[in-house]
Amino acid sequence: MDAFINFLYAAIISATPLLFGTLGEIITEKVGNLNLGVEGMMWLGAFSGFYVAFKTDSLLLSLVASFAFAALGAALYAFLTITLRANQNVTGLTLTTFGIGIAKVLGYAMTSVTKQPQISDSLNQKVSALNLPFLTNIPYVGKLLFNYNILVYFAVILSVLFYLYFKHTKRGLNVRAVGENPAAADAAGINVTVQKYIHVILGGGICGIGGAYMSLISGNGTWHSGGVVNGYGWIAVALVIFASWNPARAIVGSLIFGMFASLQNYVPASVVTLPTPIYQMLPFLLTTIVLIITSIRKSKENQQPASCGLNYFREER
Amino acid sequence: MKKLFKIVSLVMAFALVFALFGCNKPADDKTTTTTGAGTTVAATSAFDAVAKEDIKVGVLHITSIQETSGYTYAHHKGIQEMKESLGLTDAQIIEKDEVPDTETELVKTSLQELVDADCDIIFATSYNYMDSVEEFAAANPKVIFSHCSGSKSNNSNFNNYFGRIYEARYLSGIAAGLKAKEIGTPKIGFVAAMDVKNSEVTGGINAFALGVQSVYPECEVFVKVTGSWYDPVKEGQAAKALIDAGCVVLSQHCDSDTVQTTAQQNNVFGVGYNSDMTTAAPKAHLVAPIWNWGVYYTAAVQQVINGTWISKDYFEGYNVGLVGLSALNESIVAAGTAEKIAEAEAKIKSGELFVFTGPILDNTGKQIIGEGEKLSDGQIQTGINYYIKGVTLS
Incomplete structure (x- = not known):
């Protein structure tokens, strides 16, 4: 039982940056923009979040910085694709390489020759697991529910809020209209451009927080020149499909992916020994299966927003 | 107007791409132009002495020399130690870092750059460089290739080094x-x-x-x-x-x-x-457990300077201080x-x-x-x- 709790716990810890990335990309795609720059924006957030944490010792400022820097990357993408109507795929991919490059070069500048930058012990304490009186000490449940770092709760709450926003508010409905059929939304008096900008930038910023999670928590608060995000952004893009563009399902989806990521470490080798690459392949295998199933079922609710990936030319209505 | 937008967006997309390439620059900055002093090879696979001022040393690293906890940093430190103890200048050392050993094309490009820069000896510090190094050693008999932790070598200009x-x-x-x-x-x-x-x-x-x-x-x-x-x-x-x-x-x-x-x-x-x-x-x-690669690098480069380098595998340990705590x-x-x-x-x-x-x-x-x-x-x-x-x- 303890082993299973430990496994779930580890899965949730490694799922959280994926949840941020996935949520950010869902918000972006809801307004009809496919941003393949998640990986890049997470790198931007990982760097800026770390840098500010390193310099100011403040978790709040660090999160704001990671949001802001990644949002800046997203704003660039937004300007290119929404205003200038550049190809979304190409621009997104470019943002990925751009983000990785910028984060690496700034990280290079930040690192001294003799010691890698490390956040302070007190800040490390702040992003370590919560220890609530009474609650954390409940057997099993305490560890499973009340013993995470605060960003885990933040990610879950944020996902639920966005689920409610898209599903149950008029604004959310407008956003979905923009993503499904921008021309109709435009005719209905919704300002398509403004909605697109807001959500692309918001989504990018949230991806950035996922990056900060990785450099502050997954990387144990040490700046690693080789980077900590390494591929999580791409998994997040796959997870968007897995979650069928639903922020609530993203919570479950990222948890499942987190479980796959932790499986290798928690399945005893005495039970089953598989080569490492098999474990690393599992999440992607699962995504493929989900893609096949969803495309066979073709249920209308679980599809990509209809205009996703296409730029909106008002003049061409 | 739409055309103008397209052009501007194209230009901006390119700007992003070039900004990235710009970012990769610092790693290459160490590349310097050749001084023109090559080595000549005697028929018996021994190498002539090289003047200390003329020798050039190339190094291929798998990760960043900045990761101060890591494997690459230990090699980098060893190279620096060799440079200081032999009195070489920065321009004589060309270190290329962040060359993943699984990316064969990049490895070959980097090796070619080191050869083109007239390096007399090239240290390749990661296992999977092995096959590329073997190929380059055969194609460039005047250059010495020294490969870390591998299992291949030849009798003329390619050896293997590691430690206990x-x-x-x-x-x-x-x-x-x-x-x-x-x-x-x-x-x-x-x-x-x-x-x-x-x-x-x-x-x-x-x-x-x-x-x-x-x-x-x-x-x-x-x-x-x-x-x-x-x-x-x-x-x-x-x-x-x-x-x-x-x-x-x-x-x-x-x-x-x-x-x-x-x-x-x-x-x-x-x-x-x-x-x-x-x-x-x-x-x-x-x-x-730590590596003191400087021990090997100093000895190897000194041999090249003296013209006494021969292709012989190197496997030492505490006896020479190559490893330690x-x-x-x-x-x-x-x-x-x-x-x-x-x-x-x-x-x-x-x-x-x-x-x-x-x-x-x-x-x-x-x-x-x-x-x-x-x-x-x-x-x-x-x-x-x-x-x-x-x-x-x-």
């Missing part, structure tokens, strides 16, 4: 074993980059375990494999899983310090690798650690203690070598594909 790091691992195992004994929990974890088939990693684990068992015979070593030489996140996750499984001391054969910082965050202890990781995890890190973290090591290590170290140096001396059983109980037998250097370098008794893949 297992000696240092054995000693670090003593520190880990004593700490586990002090805590009273016979469980030690090991985060390994590669699986049992990799002789370098597995030999290190076995030597470490022998060190542990020399002071705490019933102590077990549990291994987790990440499948990557450098992946801070995976290394941290594997370390956490080992801690969850009850390990009280963790060791590692992987390139970041995440195992040590994870140990610190979870109030257990750790033995690092490559460099003194006490700076990263002062409350957890006991000691680390970082400073013991006195505030947390178990009592008596320093004495125990010093004792064993003296025996290794004198040749009285050879780490891989039989009887050695693998963890299925099969006997590898019998009482008094020793593993040969060849077996150590490529033939350790089993965990010894007391070591378990978990």
Whole structure:
């Protein structure tokens, strides 16, 4: 039982940056923009979040910085694709390489020759697991529910809020209209451009927080020149499909992916020994299966927003 | 108007791309133009002497020289040490870092650049550079290629170098074993980059375990494999899983310090690798087996200068100081650690203690070598594909 709790716990810890990335990309795609720059924006957030944490010792400022820097990357993408109507795929991919490059070069500048930058012990304490009186000490449940770092709760709450926003508010409905059929939304008096900008930038910023999670928590608060995000952004893009563009399902989806990521470490080798690459392949295998199933079922609710990936030319209505 | 937009967006997209290429520049800045002094090759595969002012040394690194905990940094430090002790200038050293050894095209481009820059000797520091280096050695007989940790070489201009790091691992195992004994929990974890088939990693684990068992015979070593030489996140996750499984001391054969910082965050202890990781995890890190590559680099480059370099594989250890231990973290090591290590170290140096001396059983109980037998250097370098008794893949 303890082993299973430990496994779930580890899965949730490694799922959280994926949840941020996935949520950010869902918000972006809801307004009809496919941003393949998640990986890049997470790198931007990982760097800026770390840098500010390193310099100011403040978790709040660090999160704001990671949001802001990644949002800046997203704003660039937004300007290119929404205003200038550049190809979304190409621009997104470019943002990925751009983000990785910028984060690496700034990280290079930040690192001294003799010691890698490390956040302070007190800040490390702040992003370590919560220890609530009474609650954390409940057997099993305490560890499973009340013993995470605060960003885990933040990610879950944020996902639920966005689920409610898209599903149950008029604004959310407008956003979905923009993503499904921008021309109709435009005719209905919704300002398509403004909605697109807001959500692309918001989504990018949230991806950035996922990056900060990785450099502050997954990387144990040490700046690693080789980077900590390494591929999580791409998994997040796959997870968007897995979650069928639903922020609530993203919570479950990222948890499942987190479980796959932790499986290798928690399945005893005495039970089953598989080569490492098999474990690393599992999440992607699962995504493929989900893609096949969803495309066979073709249920209308679980599809990509209809205009996703296409730029909106008002003049061409 | 739309056309104008398209043009502007195109230009901006290009700007992004070029900004990225701009970012890669710093790594290349060390490339300098040639001074024109080549080497000539005698017919007998010996090389002529090169004037100290004219020699050029090229180095290929797998990760960043900035990762101060890591493998590459140790090599970089060795190169710098060689530069200083021989009195070379910065312009004579061309280091290319972040050349992943799995990206063959990039490896070849980088090697070609080093050849084109008229390097007299090129050190390639990672295992998978091997085949590319072999190819280049055949194509460039005037250039010396020295490849780290591989198994290939030729009789003219391509040798292989590595060291008996297992000696240092054995000693670090003593520190880990004593700490586990002090805590009273016979469980030690090991985060390994590669699986049992990799002789370098597995030999290190076995030597470490022998060190542990020399002071705490019933102590077990549990291994987790990440499948990557450098992946801070995976290394941290594997370390956490080992801690969850009850390990009280963790060791590692992987390139970041995440195992040590994870140990610190979870109030257990750790033995690092490559460099003194006490700076990263002062409350957890006991000691680390380290490389002093400067010993080899200085000797090799000096031979090139003297014109005495011959293609001969290099495999040394404590005897020449190529391997060693970082400073013991006195505030947390178990009592008596320093004495125990010093004792064993003296025996290794004198040749009285050879780490891989039989009887050695693998963890299925099969006997590898019998009482008094020793593993040969060849077996150590490529033939350790089993965990010894007391070591378990978990």
